[in-house]
Amino acid sequence: MSTTDPTSPASDHHLLGAADIRELAAAFGVRPTKQRGQNFVIDANTVRRIVRAAGVTPEDAVVEVGPGLGSLTLALLEAAAHVTAVEIDPLLAQHLPDTVASRMPDRADRFALVLSDAMEVTELPGPAPTALVANLPYNVAVPVLLHMLATFPSIERTLVMVQSEVADRLAAKPGNKIYGVPSVKANWYAEVKRAGAIGRNVFWPAPNVDSGLVSLTRRQPPATTASRREVFAVVDAAFAQRRKTLRAALAGWAGSPAAAEQAIAAAGIDHTLRGEMLTVEQFAAIAEHKPSAESKPSAEGSSK
Structure with a gap:
Protein backbone atom coordinates (compact mmCIF):
# COMPACT_ATOMS: atom_id res chain seq x y z
CA MET A 1 0.00 0.00 0.00
CA SER A 2 1.38 3.40 -0.93
CA THR A 3 1.99 5.86 1.88
CA THR A 4 1.36 8.82 -0.42
CA ASP A 5 -1.77 10.77 0.46
CA PRO A 6 -3.70 10.92 -2.83
CA THR A 7 -5.44 14.11 -1.71
CA SER A 8 -2.24 16.08 -1.24
CA PRO A 9 -1.04 18.58 -3.89
CA ALA A 10 2.13 16.53 -4.23
CA SER A 11 0.04 13.76 -5.79
CA ASP A 12 -0.90 15.78 -8.88
CA HIS A 13 0.91 13.17 -10.94
CA HIS A 14 -2.19 10.99 -10.47
CA ARG A 31 -11.37 11.18 -31.61
CA PRO A 32 -13.76 13.43 -29.69
CA THR A 33 -17.14 13.66 -31.41
CA LYS A 34 -19.69 16.48 -31.34
CA GLN A 35 -22.43 13.86 -31.57
CA ARG A 36 -21.62 12.69 -28.04
CA GLY A 37 -20.62 16.10 -26.78
CA GLN A 38 -17.09 14.98 -25.98
CA ASN A 39 -14.93 17.78 -24.60
CA PHE A 40 -12.29 16.42 -22.24
CA VAL A 41 -11.07 18.46 -19.26
CA ILE A 42 -7.30 18.89 -19.48
CA ASP A 43 -6.66 20.90 -16.31
CA ALA A 44 -6.02 19.26 -12.93
CA ASN A 45 -6.89 22.42 -11.02
CA THR A 46 -10.33 22.49 -12.65
CA VAL A 47 -11.26 18.92 -11.71
CA ARG A 48 -10.07 19.49 -8.14
CA ARG A 49 -12.16 22.66 -8.02
CA ILE A 50 -15.22 20.69 -9.19
CA VAL A 51 -14.70 18.05 -6.52
CA ARG A 52 -14.36 20.74 -3.82
CA ALA A 53 -17.46 22.56 -5.05
CA ALA A 54 -19.37 19.27 -4.97
CA GLY A 55 -18.46 18.85 -1.31
CA VAL A 56 -17.34 15.26 -1.87
CA THR A 57 -16.36 13.54 1.39
CA PRO A 58 -14.52 10.28 2.17
CA GLU A 59 -17.92 8.74 2.96
CA ASP A 60 -19.48 9.52 -0.42
CA ALA A 61 -20.33 7.07 -3.16
CA VAL A 62 -20.22 9.16 -6.32
CA VAL A 63 -21.77 8.45 -9.70
CA GLU A 64 -20.17 10.18 -12.66
CA VAL A 65 -21.82 10.37 -16.08
CA GLY A 66 -19.59 10.66 -19.14
CA PRO A 67 -16.15 10.11 -17.59
CA GLY A 68 -14.38 10.23 -20.95
CA LEU A 69 -10.66 9.66 -20.51
CA GLY A 70 -10.87 9.93 -16.72
CA SER A 71 -9.87 13.49 -15.78
CA LEU A 72 -12.65 14.05 -13.27
CA THR A 73 -12.84 10.35 -12.34
CA LEU A 74 -9.34 10.39 -10.88
CA ALA A 75 -10.01 13.55 -8.87
CA HIS A 95 -9.68 1.85 -21.47
CA LEU A 96 -10.85 3.79 -18.41
CA PRO A 97 -10.35 0.95 -15.88
CA ASP A 98 -6.73 0.60 -17.06
CA THR A 99 -6.15 4.33 -16.67
CA VAL A 100 -7.52 4.20 -13.12
CA ALA A 101 -5.45 1.12 -12.26
CA SER A 102 -2.22 2.61 -13.60
CA ARG A 103 -2.67 6.08 -12.10
CA MET A 104 -4.29 5.20 -8.77
CA PRO A 105 -3.60 1.52 -8.08
CA ASP A 106 -4.35 1.93 -4.36
CA ARG A 107 -7.88 3.08 -5.16
CA ALA A 108 -8.73 1.00 -8.20
CA ASP A 109 -10.91 -1.28 -6.06
CA ARG A 110 -13.10 1.73 -5.29
CA SER A 116 -24.50 2.26 -20.93
CA ASP A 117 -26.50 5.24 -22.07
CA ALA A 118 -27.12 7.12 -18.81
CA MET A 119 -30.77 7.56 -19.81
CA GLU A 120 -31.18 3.77 -19.62
CA VAL A 121 -29.44 3.20 -16.29
CA THR A 122 -31.80 2.00 -13.56
CA GLU A 123 -29.32 0.42 -11.15
CA LEU A 124 -25.64 0.76 -10.30
CA PRO A 125 -23.06 -1.62 -8.87
CA GLY A 126 -21.61 -0.96 -5.43
CA PRO A 127 -23.04 1.29 -2.73
CA ALA A 128 -26.05 3.50 -3.40
CA PRO A 129 -24.81 6.82 -4.80
CA THR A 130 -24.87 9.78 -2.44
CA ALA A 131 -23.53 12.30 -4.96
CA LEU A 132 -23.68 12.91 -8.69
CA VAL A 133 -20.71 14.79 -10.12
CA ALA A 134 -20.31 15.06 -13.88
CA ASN A 135 -19.21 17.00 -16.91
CA LEU A 136 -22.44 16.36 -18.80
CA PRO A 137 -22.57 16.29 -22.60
CA TYR A 138 -24.26 19.55 -23.55
CA ASN A 139 -26.80 18.03 -25.91
CA VAL A 140 -28.37 15.71 -23.28
CA ALA A 141 -27.51 17.47 -20.02
CA VAL A 142 -31.02 18.23 -18.75
CA PRO A 143 -32.69 14.88 -19.51
CA VAL A 144 -29.72 12.97 -18.06
CA LEU A 145 -29.72 15.09 -14.91
CA LEU A 146 -33.46 14.68 -14.35
CA HIS A 147 -33.30 10.93 -15.06
CA MET A 148 -30.52 10.39 -12.54
CA LEU A 149 -32.28 12.41 -9.83
CA ALA A 150 -35.53 10.51 -10.42
CA THR A 151 -33.92 7.07 -10.58
CA PHE A 152 -31.54 7.39 -7.62
CA PRO A 153 -33.24 9.10 -4.67
CA ASP A 168 -28.63 29.68 -16.03
CA ARG A 169 -31.90 28.01 -16.99
CA LEU A 170 -31.59 25.29 -14.37
CA ALA A 171 -30.94 27.83 -11.62
CA ALA A 172 -33.49 30.43 -12.80
CA LYS A 173 -36.24 31.54 -10.41
CA PRO A 174 -39.90 32.33 -11.15
CA GLY A 175 -40.33 35.66 -12.92
CA ASN A 176 -37.08 35.30 -14.85
CA LYS A 177 -37.45 35.19 -18.64
CA ILE A 178 -35.25 32.09 -18.85
CA TYR A 179 -37.20 30.26 -16.14
CA GLY A 180 -38.79 27.24 -17.78
CA VAL A 181 -39.28 23.48 -17.81
CA PRO A 182 -35.71 22.61 -16.68
CA SER A 183 -35.92 25.13 -13.82
CA VAL A 184 -39.23 23.79 -12.48
CA LYS A 185 -38.43 20.10 -12.86
CA ALA A 186 -34.99 20.40 -11.27
CA ASN A 187 -36.59 22.29 -8.38
CA TRP A 188 -38.98 19.39 -7.81
CA TYR A 189 -35.97 17.37 -6.64
CA ALA A 190 -33.57 19.91 -5.25
CA GLU A 191 -32.54 23.41 -4.29
CA VAL A 192 -30.68 24.63 -7.36
CA LYS A 193 -28.03 27.32 -7.69
CA ARG A 194 -25.17 28.39 -9.93
CA ALA A 195 -21.82 27.35 -8.51
CA GLY A 196 -19.35 29.06 -10.81
CA ALA A 197 -18.14 29.40 -14.38
CA ILE A 198 -15.64 27.32 -16.35
CA GLY A 199 -13.55 28.75 -19.19
CA ARG A 200 -13.24 27.15 -22.60
CA ASN A 201 -9.48 26.72 -22.41
CA VAL A 202 -9.64 23.87 -19.87
CA PHE A 203 -11.16 21.55 -22.49
CA TRP A 204 -9.84 19.60 -25.43
CA PRO A 205 -11.19 20.24 -27.93
CA ALA A 206 -12.27 23.68 -26.73
CA PRO A 207 -16.05 24.09 -27.05
CA ASN A 208 -17.64 27.05 -28.79
CA VAL A 209 -19.59 27.97 -25.67
CA ASP A 210 -18.82 28.74 -22.06
CA SER A 211 -19.57 26.26 -19.28
CA GLY A 212 -21.14 26.67 -15.87
CA LEU A 213 -21.36 24.68 -12.66
CA VAL A 214 -24.76 23.94 -11.15
CA SER A 215 -25.20 22.72 -7.58
CA LEU A 216 -28.31 20.79 -6.55
CA THR A 217 -29.08 19.82 -2.95
CA ASP A 236 -44.91 20.88 -19.95
CA ALA A 237 -48.27 22.29 -21.02
CA ALA A 238 -47.68 25.69 -19.43
CA PHE A 239 -44.34 26.20 -21.16
CA ALA A 240 -45.28 24.68 -24.51
CA GLN A 241 -47.00 28.03 -25.11
CA ARG A 242 -45.12 30.14 -22.63
CA ARG A 243 -46.31 33.50 -23.94
CA LYS A 244 -49.94 32.57 -23.34
CA THR A 245 -51.80 32.95 -20.07
CA LEU A 246 -52.27 29.86 -17.93
CA ARG A 247 -55.94 29.69 -18.94
CA ALA A 248 -55.01 29.42 -22.61
CA ALA A 249 -51.84 27.36 -22.22
CA LEU A 250 -53.50 24.73 -20.02
CA ALA A 251 -56.70 24.43 -22.11
CA GLY A 252 -55.48 21.29 -23.84
CA TRP A 253 -54.33 19.74 -20.59
CA ALA A 254 -57.63 20.44 -18.82
CA GLY A 255 -59.95 19.81 -21.77
CA SER A 256 -61.03 23.38 -22.40
CA PRO A 257 -60.13 26.95 -21.40
CA ALA A 258 -63.02 26.97 -18.93
CA ALA A 259 -61.84 23.72 -17.32
CA ALA A 260 -58.32 25.13 -17.12
CA GLU A 261 -59.60 28.27 -15.46
CA GLN A 262 -61.54 26.17 -12.95
CA ALA A 263 -58.46 24.11 -12.00
CA ILE A 264 -56.26 27.20 -11.74
CA ALA A 265 -58.78 29.02 -9.57
CA ALA A 266 -59.19 25.97 -7.31
CA ALA A 267 -55.41 26.11 -6.77
CA GLY A 268 -55.71 29.74 -5.68
CA ILE A 269 -53.81 31.10 -8.67
CA ASP A 270 -54.62 33.94 -11.08
CA HIS A 271 -55.42 32.38 -14.49
CA THR A 272 -54.08 35.46 -16.31
CA LEU A 273 -50.53 34.72 -15.15
CA ARG A 274 -48.02 32.95 -17.36
CA GLY A 275 -46.23 29.75 -16.42
CA GLU A 276 -42.94 31.58 -15.90
CA MET A 277 -44.39 33.20 -12.76
CA LEU A 278 -45.25 29.95 -10.93
CA THR A 279 -43.27 27.92 -8.42
CA VAL A 280 -43.15 24.13 -8.57
CA GLU A 281 -45.50 24.09 -5.58
CA GLN A 282 -48.06 26.11 -7.53
CA PHE A 283 -47.83 23.77 -10.50
CA ALA A 284 -48.42 20.88 -8.10
CA ALA A 285 -51.50 22.65 -6.72
CA ILE A 286 -52.94 23.02 -10.23
CA ALA A 287 -52.25 19.35 -10.97
CA GLU A 288 -54.27 18.37 -7.91
CA HIS A 289 -57.32 20.09 -9.36
CA LYS A 290 -57.37 18.69 -12.88
CA PRO A 291 -61.07 18.14 -13.60
CA SER A 292 -62.26 14.61 -14.32
CA ALA A 293 -63.94 13.90 -17.63
CA GLU A 294 -67.36 13.98 -15.96
CA SER A 295 -66.80 17.27 -14.15
CA LYS A 296 -65.25 19.28 -16.98
CA PRO A 297 -67.17 22.45 -17.82
CA SER A 298 -68.54 22.78 -21.32
CA ALA A 299 -66.28 24.21 -23.98
CA GLU A 300 -68.22 27.46 -23.70
CA GLY A 301 -65.78 30.32 -23.61
CA SER A 302 -63.04 28.37 -25.35
CA SER A 303 -60.78 30.41 -27.59
CA LYS A 304 -59.11 29.48 -30.81
Missing part, protein backbone atom coordinates in the same frame (compact mmCIF):
# COMPACT_ATOMS: atom_id res chain seq x y z
CA LEU A 15 -4.29 13.46 -12.44
CA LEU A 16 -4.41 14.06 -16.17
CA GLY A 17 -2.98 17.17 -17.79
CA ALA A 18 -3.24 18.37 -21.39
CA ALA A 19 -0.32 16.25 -22.60
CA ASP A 20 -1.65 13.16 -20.80
CA ILE A 21 -5.09 13.56 -22.36
CA ARG A 22 -3.71 13.91 -25.86
CA GLU A 23 -1.35 10.96 -25.37
CA LEU A 24 -4.16 8.73 -24.10
CA ALA A 25 -6.46 9.78 -26.92
CA ALA A 26 -3.76 9.03 -29.51
CA ALA A 27 -2.89 5.68 -27.92
CA PHE A 28 -6.54 4.58 -27.78
CA GLY A 29 -7.49 5.98 -31.17
CA VAL A 30 -10.03 8.30 -29.56
CA LEU A 76 -13.21 12.01 -7.51
CA LEU A 77 -11.34 8.85 -6.51
CA GLU A 78 -8.95 10.99 -4.47
CA ALA A 79 -11.84 12.25 -2.34
CA ALA A 80 -14.65 9.67 -2.33
CA ALA A 81 -15.18 6.21 -0.87
CA HIS A 82 -16.39 4.86 -4.20
CA VAL A 83 -16.88 6.10 -7.78
CA THR A 84 -19.12 4.52 -10.40
CA ALA A 85 -18.71 5.92 -13.91
CA VAL A 86 -21.40 5.58 -16.58
CA GLU A 87 -19.92 5.74 -20.09
CA ILE A 88 -21.79 5.30 -23.38
CA ASP A 89 -18.71 5.11 -25.64
CA PRO A 90 -17.38 1.50 -25.80
CA LEU A 91 -13.87 2.60 -26.72
CA LEU A 92 -13.58 5.01 -23.78
CA ALA A 93 -15.18 2.47 -21.44
CA GLN A 94 -12.72 -0.18 -22.52
CA PHE A 111 -13.99 2.18 -8.95
CA ALA A 112 -16.73 0.60 -11.05
CA LEU A 113 -17.68 1.18 -14.68
CA VAL A 114 -21.06 0.85 -16.36
CA LEU A 115 -21.11 0.76 -20.16
CA SER A 154 -30.16 8.34 -2.55
CA ILE A 155 -28.30 11.12 -4.42
CA GLU A 156 -28.17 13.94 -1.87
CA ARG A 157 -25.86 16.37 -3.66
CA THR A 158 -25.21 17.03 -7.31
CA LEU A 159 -22.68 19.18 -9.10
CA VAL A 160 -22.77 19.19 -12.88
CA MET A 161 -20.85 21.11 -15.47
CA VAL A 162 -23.10 22.11 -18.36
CA GLN A 163 -23.34 24.78 -21.04
CA SER A 164 -23.48 28.16 -19.32
CA GLU A 165 -26.88 28.96 -20.81
CA VAL A 166 -28.28 25.65 -19.52
CA ALA A 167 -26.79 26.35 -16.08
CA ARG A 218 -31.80 17.19 -2.60
CA ARG A 219 -34.97 18.27 -0.87
CA GLN A 220 -38.37 16.71 -0.30
CA PRO A 221 -40.67 17.20 -3.30
CA PRO A 222 -43.66 19.47 -2.78
CA ALA A 223 -46.34 18.09 -0.49
CA THR A 224 -49.07 17.20 -2.96
CA THR A 225 -51.60 14.51 -3.76
CA ALA A 226 -50.59 14.73 -7.43
CA SER A 227 -47.90 12.43 -8.78
CA ARG A 228 -44.68 13.75 -10.25
CA ARG A 229 -45.89 12.69 -13.69
CA GLU A 230 -49.12 14.65 -13.22
CA VAL A 231 -47.27 17.76 -12.04
CA PHE A 232 -44.76 17.58 -14.87
CA ALA A 233 -47.63 17.31 -17.39
CA VAL A 234 -48.89 20.70 -16.18
CA VAL A 235 -45.38 22.16 -16.40
Whole structure:
Protein backbone atom coordinates (compact mmCIF):
# COMPACT_ATOMS: atom_id res chain seq x y z
CA MET A 1 0.00 0.00 0.00
CA SER A 2 1.38 3.40 -0.93
CA THR A 3 1.99 5.86 1.88
CA THR A 4 1.36 8.82 -0.42
CA ASP A 5 -1.77 10.77 0.46
CA PRO A 6 -3.70 10.92 -2.83
CA THR A 7 -5.44 14.11 -1.71
CA SER A 8 -2.24 16.08 -1.24
CA PRO A 9 -1.04 18.58 -3.89
CA ALA A 10 2.13 16.53 -4.23
CA SER A 11 0.04 13.76 -5.79
CA ASP A 12 -0.90 15.78 -8.88
CA HIS A 13 0.91 13.17 -10.94
CA HIS A 14 -2.19 10.99 -10.47
CA LEU A 15 -4.29 13.46 -12.44
CA LEU A 16 -4.41 14.06 -16.17
CA GLY A 17 -2.98 17.17 -17.79
CA ALA A 18 -3.24 18.37 -21.39
CA ALA A 19 -0.32 16.25 -22.60
CA ASP A 20 -1.65 13.16 -20.80
CA ILE A 21 -5.09 13.56 -22.36
CA ARG A 22 -3.71 13.91 -25.86
CA GLU A 23 -1.35 10.96 -25.37
CA LEU A 24 -4.16 8.73 -24.10
CA ALA A 25 -6.46 9.78 -26.92
CA ALA A 26 -3.76 9.03 -29.51
CA ALA A 27 -2.89 5.68 -27.92
CA PHE A 28 -6.54 4.58 -27.78
CA GLY A 29 -7.49 5.98 -31.17
CA VAL A 30 -10.03 8.30 -29.56
CA ARG A 31 -11.37 11.18 -31.61
CA PRO A 32 -13.76 13.43 -29.69
CA THR A 33 -17.14 13.66 -31.41
CA LYS A 34 -19.69 16.48 -31.34
CA GLN A 35 -22.43 13.86 -31.57
CA ARG A 36 -21.62 12.69 -28.04
CA GLY A 37 -20.62 16.10 -26.78
CA GLN A 38 -17.09 14.98 -25.98
CA ASN A 39 -14.93 17.78 -24.60
CA PHE A 40 -12.29 16.42 -22.24
CA VAL A 41 -11.07 18.46 -19.26
CA ILE A 42 -7.30 18.89 -19.48
CA ASP A 43 -6.66 20.90 -16.31
CA ALA A 44 -6.02 19.26 -12.93
CA ASN A 45 -6.89 22.42 -11.02
CA THR A 46 -10.33 22.49 -12.65
CA VAL A 47 -11.26 18.92 -11.71
CA ARG A 48 -10.07 19.49 -8.14
CA ARG A 49 -12.16 22.66 -8.02
CA ILE A 50 -15.22 20.69 -9.19
CA VAL A 51 -14.70 18.05 -6.52
CA ARG A 52 -14.36 20.74 -3.82
CA ALA A 53 -17.46 22.56 -5.05
CA ALA A 54 -19.37 19.27 -4.97
CA GLY A 55 -18.46 18.85 -1.31
CA VAL A 56 -17.34 15.26 -1.87
CA THR A 57 -16.36 13.54 1.39
CA PRO A 58 -14.52 10.28 2.17
CA GLU A 59 -17.92 8.74 2.96
CA ASP A 60 -19.48 9.52 -0.42
CA ALA A 61 -20.33 7.07 -3.16
CA VAL A 62 -20.22 9.16 -6.32
CA VAL A 63 -21.77 8.45 -9.70
CA GLU A 64 -20.17 10.18 -12.66
CA VAL A 65 -21.82 10.37 -16.08
CA GLY A 66 -19.59 10.66 -19.14
CA PRO A 67 -16.15 10.11 -17.59
CA GLY A 68 -14.38 10.23 -20.95
CA LEU A 69 -10.66 9.66 -20.51
CA GLY A 70 -10.87 9.93 -16.72
CA SER A 71 -9.87 13.49 -15.78
CA LEU A 72 -12.65 14.05 -13.27
CA THR A 73 -12.84 10.35 -12.34
CA LEU A 74 -9.34 10.39 -10.88
CA ALA A 75 -10.01 13.55 -8.87
CA LEU A 76 -13.21 12.01 -7.51
CA LEU A 77 -11.34 8.85 -6.51
CA GLU A 78 -8.95 10.99 -4.47
CA ALA A 79 -11.84 12.25 -2.34
CA ALA A 80 -14.65 9.67 -2.33
CA ALA A 81 -15.18 6.21 -0.87
CA HIS A 82 -16.39 4.86 -4.20
CA VAL A 83 -16.88 6.10 -7.78
CA THR A 84 -19.12 4.52 -10.40
CA ALA A 85 -18.71 5.92 -13.91
CA VAL A 86 -21.40 5.58 -16.58
CA GLU A 87 -19.92 5.74 -20.09
CA ILE A 88 -21.79 5.30 -23.38
CA ASP A 89 -18.71 5.11 -25.64
CA PRO A 90 -17.38 1.50 -25.80
CA LEU A 91 -13.87 2.60 -26.72
CA LEU A 92 -13.58 5.01 -23.78
CA ALA A 93 -15.18 2.47 -21.44
CA GLN A 94 -12.72 -0.18 -22.52
CA HIS A 95 -9.68 1.85 -21.47
CA LEU A 96 -10.85 3.79 -18.41
CA PRO A 97 -10.35 0.95 -15.88
CA ASP A 98 -6.73 0.60 -17.06
CA THR A 99 -6.15 4.33 -16.67
CA VAL A 100 -7.52 4.20 -13.12
CA ALA A 101 -5.45 1.12 -12.26
CA SER A 102 -2.22 2.61 -13.60
CA ARG A 103 -2.67 6.08 -12.10
CA MET A 104 -4.29 5.20 -8.77
CA PRO A 105 -3.60 1.52 -8.08
CA ASP A 106 -4.35 1.93 -4.36
CA ARG A 107 -7.88 3.08 -5.16
CA ALA A 108 -8.73 1.00 -8.20
CA ASP A 109 -10.91 -1.28 -6.06
CA ARG A 110 -13.10 1.73 -5.29
CA PHE A 111 -13.99 2.18 -8.95
CA ALA A 112 -16.73 0.60 -11.05
CA LEU A 113 -17.68 1.18 -14.68
CA VAL A 114 -21.06 0.85 -16.36
CA LEU A 115 -21.11 0.76 -20.16
CA SER A 116 -24.50 2.26 -20.93
CA ASP A 117 -26.50 5.24 -22.07
CA ALA A 118 -27.12 7.12 -18.81
CA MET A 119 -30.77 7.56 -19.81
CA GLU A 120 -31.18 3.77 -19.62
CA VAL A 121 -29.44 3.20 -16.29
CA THR A 122 -31.80 2.00 -13.56
CA GLU A 123 -29.32 0.42 -11.15
CA LEU A 124 -25.64 0.76 -10.30
CA PRO A 125 -23.06 -1.62 -8.87
CA GLY A 126 -21.61 -0.96 -5.43
CA PRO A 127 -23.04 1.29 -2.73
CA ALA A 128 -26.05 3.50 -3.40
CA PRO A 129 -24.81 6.82 -4.80
CA THR A 130 -24.87 9.78 -2.44
CA ALA A 131 -23.53 12.30 -4.96
CA LEU A 132 -23.68 12.91 -8.69
CA VAL A 133 -20.71 14.79 -10.12
CA ALA A 134 -20.31 15.06 -13.88
CA ASN A 135 -19.21 17.00 -16.91
CA LEU A 136 -22.44 16.36 -18.80
CA PRO A 137 -22.57 16.29 -22.60
CA TYR A 138 -24.26 19.55 -23.55
CA ASN A 139 -26.80 18.03 -25.91
CA VAL A 140 -28.37 15.71 -23.28
CA ALA A 141 -27.51 17.47 -20.02
CA VAL A 142 -31.02 18.23 -18.75
CA PRO A 143 -32.69 14.88 -19.51
CA VAL A 144 -29.72 12.97 -18.06
CA LEU A 145 -29.72 15.09 -14.91
CA LEU A 146 -33.46 14.68 -14.35
CA HIS A 147 -33.30 10.93 -15.06
CA MET A 148 -30.52 10.39 -12.54
CA LEU A 149 -32.28 12.41 -9.83
CA ALA A 150 -35.53 10.51 -10.42
CA THR A 151 -33.92 7.07 -10.58
CA PHE A 152 -31.54 7.39 -7.62
CA PRO A 153 -33.24 9.10 -4.67
CA SER A 154 -30.16 8.34 -2.55
CA ILE A 155 -28.30 11.12 -4.42
CA GLU A 156 -28.17 13.94 -1.87
CA ARG A 157 -25.86 16.37 -3.66
CA THR A 158 -25.21 17.03 -7.31
CA LEU A 159 -22.68 19.18 -9.10
CA VAL A 160 -22.77 19.19 -12.88
CA MET A 161 -20.85 21.11 -15.47
CA VAL A 162 -23.10 22.11 -18.36
CA GLN A 163 -23.34 24.78 -21.04
CA SER A 164 -23.48 28.16 -19.32
CA GLU A 165 -26.88 28.96 -20.81
CA VAL A 166 -28.28 25.65 -19.52
CA ALA A 167 -26.79 26.35 -16.08
CA ASP A 168 -28.63 29.68 -16.03
CA ARG A 169 -31.90 28.01 -16.99
CA LEU A 170 -31.59 25.29 -14.37
CA ALA A 171 -30.94 27.83 -11.62
CA ALA A 172 -33.49 30.43 -12.80
CA LYS A 173 -36.24 31.54 -10.41
CA PRO A 174 -39.90 32.33 -11.15
CA GLY A 175 -40.33 35.66 -12.92
CA ASN A 176 -37.08 35.30 -14.85
CA LYS A 177 -37.45 35.19 -18.64
CA ILE A 178 -35.25 32.09 -18.85
CA TYR A 179 -37.20 30.26 -16.14
CA GLY A 180 -38.79 27.24 -17.78
CA VAL A 181 -39.28 23.48 -17.81
CA PRO A 182 -35.71 22.61 -16.68
CA SER A 183 -35.92 25.13 -13.82
CA VAL A 184 -39.23 23.79 -12.48
CA LYS A 185 -38.43 20.10 -12.86
CA ALA A 186 -34.99 20.40 -11.27
CA ASN A 187 -36.59 22.29 -8.38
CA TRP A 188 -38.98 19.39 -7.81
CA TYR A 189 -35.97 17.37 -6.64
CA ALA A 190 -33.57 19.91 -5.25
CA GLU A 191 -32.54 23.41 -4.29
CA VAL A 192 -30.68 24.63 -7.36
CA LYS A 193 -28.03 27.32 -7.69
CA ARG A 194 -25.17 28.39 -9.93
CA ALA A 195 -21.82 27.35 -8.51
CA GLY A 196 -19.35 29.06 -10.81
CA ALA A 197 -18.14 29.40 -14.38
CA ILE A 198 -15.64 27.32 -16.35
CA GLY A 199 -13.55 28.75 -19.19
CA ARG A 200 -13.24 27.15 -22.60
CA ASN A 201 -9.48 26.72 -22.41
CA VAL A 202 -9.64 23.87 -19.87
CA PHE A 203 -11.16 21.55 -22.49
CA TRP A 204 -9.84 19.60 -25.43
CA PRO A 205 -11.19 20.24 -27.93
CA ALA A 206 -12.27 23.68 -26.73
CA PRO A 207 -16.05 24.09 -27.05
CA ASN A 208 -17.64 27.05 -28.79
CA VAL A 209 -19.59 27.97 -25.67
CA ASP A 210 -18.82 28.74 -22.06
CA SER A 211 -19.57 26.26 -19.28
CA GLY A 212 -21.14 26.67 -15.87
CA LEU A 213 -21.36 24.68 -12.66
CA VAL A 214 -24.76 23.94 -11.15
CA SER A 215 -25.20 22.72 -7.58
CA LEU A 216 -28.31 20.79 -6.55
CA THR A 217 -29.08 19.82 -2.95
CA ARG A 218 -31.80 17.19 -2.60
CA ARG A 219 -34.97 18.27 -0.87
CA GLN A 220 -38.37 16.71 -0.30
CA PRO A 221 -40.67 17.20 -3.30
CA PRO A 222 -43.66 19.47 -2.78
CA ALA A 223 -46.34 18.09 -0.49
CA THR A 224 -49.07 17.20 -2.96
CA THR A 225 -51.60 14.51 -3.76
CA ALA A 226 -50.59 14.73 -7.43
CA SER A 227 -47.90 12.43 -8.78
CA ARG A 228 -44.68 13.75 -10.25
CA ARG A 229 -45.89 12.69 -13.69
CA GLU A 230 -49.12 14.65 -13.22
CA VAL A 231 -47.27 17.76 -12.04
CA PHE A 232 -44.76 17.58 -14.87
CA ALA A 233 -47.63 17.31 -17.39
CA VAL A 234 -48.89 20.70 -16.18
CA VAL A 235 -45.38 22.16 -16.40
CA ASP A 236 -44.91 20.88 -19.95
CA ALA A 237 -48.27 22.29 -21.02
CA ALA A 238 -47.68 25.69 -19.43
CA PHE A 239 -44.34 26.20 -21.16
CA ALA A 240 -45.28 24.68 -24.51
CA GLN A 241 -47.00 28.03 -25.11
CA ARG A 242 -45.12 30.14 -22.63
CA ARG A 243 -46.31 33.50 -23.94
CA LYS A 244 -49.94 32.57 -23.34
CA THR A 245 -51.80 32.95 -20.07
CA LEU A 246 -52.27 29.86 -17.93
CA ARG A 247 -55.94 29.69 -18.94
CA ALA A 248 -55.01 29.42 -22.61
CA ALA A 249 -51.84 27.36 -22.22
CA LEU A 250 -53.50 24.73 -20.02
CA ALA A 251 -56.70 24.43 -22.11
CA GLY A 252 -55.48 21.29 -23.84
CA TRP A 253 -54.33 19.74 -20.59
CA ALA A 254 -57.63 20.44 -18.82
CA GLY A 255 -59.95 19.81 -21.77
CA SER A 256 -61.03 23.38 -22.40
CA PRO A 257 -60.13 26.95 -21.40
CA ALA A 258 -63.02 26.97 -18.93
CA ALA A 259 -61.84 23.72 -17.32
CA ALA A 260 -58.32 25.13 -17.12
CA GLU A 261 -59.60 28.27 -15.46
CA GLN A 262 -61.54 26.17 -12.95
CA ALA A 263 -58.46 24.11 -12.00
CA ILE A 264 -56.26 27.20 -11.74
CA ALA A 265 -58.78 29.02 -9.57
CA ALA A 266 -59.19 25.97 -7.31
CA ALA A 267 -55.41 26.11 -6.77
CA GLY A 268 -55.71 29.74 -5.68
CA ILE A 269 -53.81 31.10 -8.67
CA ASP A 270 -54.62 33.94 -11.08
CA HIS A 271 -55.42 32.38 -14.49
CA THR A 272 -54.08 35.46 -16.31
CA LEU A 273 -50.53 34.72 -15.15
CA ARG A 274 -48.02 32.95 -17.36
CA GLY A 275 -46.23 29.75 -16.42
CA GLU A 276 -42.94 31.58 -15.90
CA MET A 277 -44.39 33.20 -12.76
CA LEU A 278 -45.25 29.95 -10.93
CA THR A 279 -43.27 27.92 -8.42
CA VAL A 280 -43.15 24.13 -8.57
CA GLU A 281 -45.50 24.09 -5.58
CA GLN A 282 -48.06 26.11 -7.53
CA PHE A 283 -47.83 23.77 -10.50
CA ALA A 284 -48.42 20.88 -8.10
CA ALA A 285 -51.50 22.65 -6.72
CA ILE A 286 -52.94 23.02 -10.23
CA ALA A 287 -52.25 19.35 -10.97
CA GLU A 288 -54.27 18.37 -7.91
CA HIS A 289 -57.32 20.09 -9.36
CA LYS A 290 -57.37 18.69 -12.88
CA PRO A 291 -61.07 18.14 -13.60
CA SER A 292 -62.26 14.61 -14.32
CA ALA A 293 -63.94 13.90 -17.63
CA GLU A 294 -67.36 13.98 -15.96
CA SER A 295 -66.80 17.27 -14.15
CA LYS A 296 -65.25 19.28 -16.98
CA PRO A 297 -67.17 22.45 -17.82
CA SER A 298 -68.54 22.78 -21.32
CA ALA A 299 -66.28 24.21 -23.98
CA GLU A 300 -68.22 27.46 -23.70
CA GLY A 301 -65.78 30.32 -23.61
CA SER A 302 -63.04 28.37 -25.35
CA SER A 303 -60.78 30.41 -27.59
CA LYS A 304 -59.11 29.48 -30.81
